[in-house]
Amino acid sequence: MKIGGFLLILIGILIAAAPLASAMIAGSIAEANGCQLNEGGVNPCIIDGQDRGPLLSAMFLAGWYMIYTIPLGAPIILVGLILFVVGLFRKKKTS
Template sequence: MHFKPWLVYLVIGFLGLVPLLMAMLAGAVANCTKCQLSEAGVGPCVIAGKDVGKMLYAMFVSGWFSLITLPAALLATLIYSVYLLVGR
């Protein structure tokens, strides 16, 4: 099966950026709700009567996975580019 190259690049890029995007989203939510967000530990953050501090903390700390996913996405992009060049 042959995929459109731009779609494959888009998926690779998105998968590489997901942890970073999650950390940025957690920071934005914490900023908007005036909650304290830190890597040092979970802080309380009540939104609509529910404490989402643990979820925001997990999302924020997942940003560290981008140290793995970004280089992996770059490597996957290079490998796919070579595959396209050799295949034509």
Template sequence: MIRRRTLLLSTVLLICLAPAVSMFWASWFAERHDCILHEGYSNPCFVNGKDWGDTLYSAFVMGWLMMLTLPLAATIALFFALKAAFTLIRRVLRR
């Protein structure tokens, strides 16, 4: 049961961090290929004959979702930290 809960919380934590990863990837990709990227509107970005502008714009604007998901991610990370601290204290007190 505990492992299932840990797996569930880890999965939720990764999902919560996905918008941040998406935004950082879009920024990195646009900078690497000298494309213009901002939240106003999509700009054309041709790489190897394919226009990545709409994809980059969508991935970058996904960063706004972080305002909802990062507090949840912080709460889950705090839960993991407290769980680890209590486990460590319990082990020290048993010895």
């Protein structure tokens, strides 16, 4: 059960952190292209001749979804930790 617990931990972390990753990627792209990115509104950001400002703004604002994803991911991580620890003790007990 160690592997199953470990996978649950990874899935929980991915669920909880996905909005943060989206916001960080948007911030990095905007910074690399000299664009302004904030929560106040959509700013133009021309990348390869196209305005990517609305997309970057939506990705940046997706960080607020962590309000929902952290409470979803935390119990998954907790169950994964319990399964991982139980798997460790079972292995020691049988050895």
